[in-house]
Amino acid sequence: xxxxxxxxxxxLGSGGGSKVCDLKDTTRGFFCSDEExxxxxxxxxxxxxxxxxEDCDVSTREAGPCDECENEMEEVKSEKNVCPDxxxxxxxxxxxxxxxxxxxxxxxxxLIKGKCKDCNVDLKKNTSLALVEYRCxxxxxxxxxxxxxxxxxxxxxxxxxxxxxxxxxxxxHVGVKALSK
Numbered sequence: 001x002x003x004x005x006x007x008x009x010x011x012l013g014s015g016g017g018s019k020v021c022d023l024k025d026t027t028r029g030f031f032c033s034d035e036e037x038x039x040x041x042x043x044x045x046x047x048x049x050x051x052x053x054e055d056c057d058v059s060t061r062e063a064g065p066c067d068e069c070e071n072e073m074e075e076v077k078s079e080k081n082v083c084p085d086x087x088x089x090x091x092x093x094x095x096x097x098x099x100x101x102x103x104x105x106x107x108x109x110x111l112i113k114g115k116c117k118d119c120n121v122d123l124k125k126n127t128s129l130a131l132v133e134y135r136c137x138x139x140x141x142x143x144x145x146x147x148x149x150x151x152x153x154x155x156x157x158x159x160x161x162x163x164x165x166x167x168x169x170x171x172x173h174v175g176v177k178a179l180s181k
Contacts, residue, residue, distance in 0.1 A: 019169060019174045019175060020164070020165075020168045020169055020174075020175060021096060021098075021130070021164070021165035021167065021168040021169070021173040021174065021175050022175030023096055023132065023163060023164075023165055023175075024175065025096070025097045025098065025099075026094050026095060026096050026097070026132055027040070027094070027095050027097060028041070028092070028094065028095070029041065029092075029093055029094070029095035029129075030043075030044065030083075030090035030091060030092060030093055031090055031091050031093040031131055031144060032083035032085070032086060032088065032090040032091075033090075033091065034083070034086045034088055035083055035085045035086050037083060037085060037090075038093070038095060038129045038130070038131060039083060039084075039090055040095070040129075041081075043084060044081040044082060044083070044084070044090070045078070045081075045082060045083075045084045045087075046078070046079070046080035046081055046082070047077045047078060047079075047080060048077065048078045048082070048084075048087055049075055049076070049077055049078075050075075050076060050077075050078065050087060051063050051064070051073035051074065051075055051076070052073060052074055052076050053066035053068070053069065053071055053073050053074070054074060055069050055071055056068045056069050056071075058073075059087075060073065063075065091144055092144070092145070093131055093132065093144045094131075094132035094144070095129050095130070095131065095132065096129070096130045096131070096132050096165040096166075096167070096173060097127055097128070097129055098127070098128045098130075098172040098173050099111075099125060099126070099127055099128075099172070100125075100126055100127075100128060100171070100172035101113050101114070101123035101124065101125055101126065102123060102124055102126050103116035103118070103119055103121060103123055103124075104121070104124055105119045105121055106118050106119050108123075109171060109172070110123055111172055111174075113125070128167070128172050128173065130165050130166050130167035130168075130173055131144070131165075131166045132144075132163060132164070132165055132166070133163075133164055133165075133166055134146050134147055134160075134161035134162065134163055134164075135161050135162055135164055136149040136151065136154060136156050136159070136161055136162075137156065137162050138154050138155055138156040139151045139153070139154040139156070141154070141161075142161065143161060146160065146161065146163070147160075147161050148160050148161065149161065
C-alpha cells in the first residue's frame with residue numbers, strides 16, 4: 001500500500017510543543033500539478049504512445065477518430081520522464097517518506113513493527129509520501145524549492161522559507177521536533 005496525498009497546511013510553529021513532521025527521511029522526487037500526484041523517479045515513464053488531433057488539440061490513449069471533429073488522430077510519443085497519467089513533465093520536488101505498519105484486517109496502524117493488538121496478526125509495512133514545501137512563516141507564501149520571501153508587505157521579506165511537510169501532524173508524518181519561528 002502506498003499512501004499519497006496533500007493535506008491542509010497547518011500554521012508554522014502552532015502549539016509550541018506540537019508533534020510536527022521531523023522530515024527525517026526525504027528524497028528527490030517529482031510533483032505533477034495537473035494530476036496532483038507525488039512521483040518518485042521510478043514512477044516516471046518515457047516515450048509512451050498516445051494519439052492527438054492537430055485540429056482540436058485533443059489527446060487520448062486510444063487510436064481512432066477525434067470525438068470533436070471526427071478527423072483521424074495522429075500517433076505521437078511523449079517526452080522522456082513524464083507523469084504516467086497525463087504524460088506531462090512534472091516539477092522537481094523534495095518528498096518526505098514515512099514508514100508505518102498497518103493491519104490488513106482491521107486498519108489499525110502503528111509506527112512500530114509488530115502484531116496488531118486487536119487481531120494478533122503481523123502488521124504490514126507501508127510507506128506514506130508527502131510533498132516538502134518551503135513556506136514563509138509570516139505571509140504563507142511558498143515554493144517547492146528552497147527560496148526567500150519576496151512579498152513586499154511581509155516582515156520576513158528576504159528571509160529564507162521554512163522547510164515543512166505538507167502532511168505534518170497527520171499520521172504517520174508526526175514527530176517531536178517543532179519548527180522554529
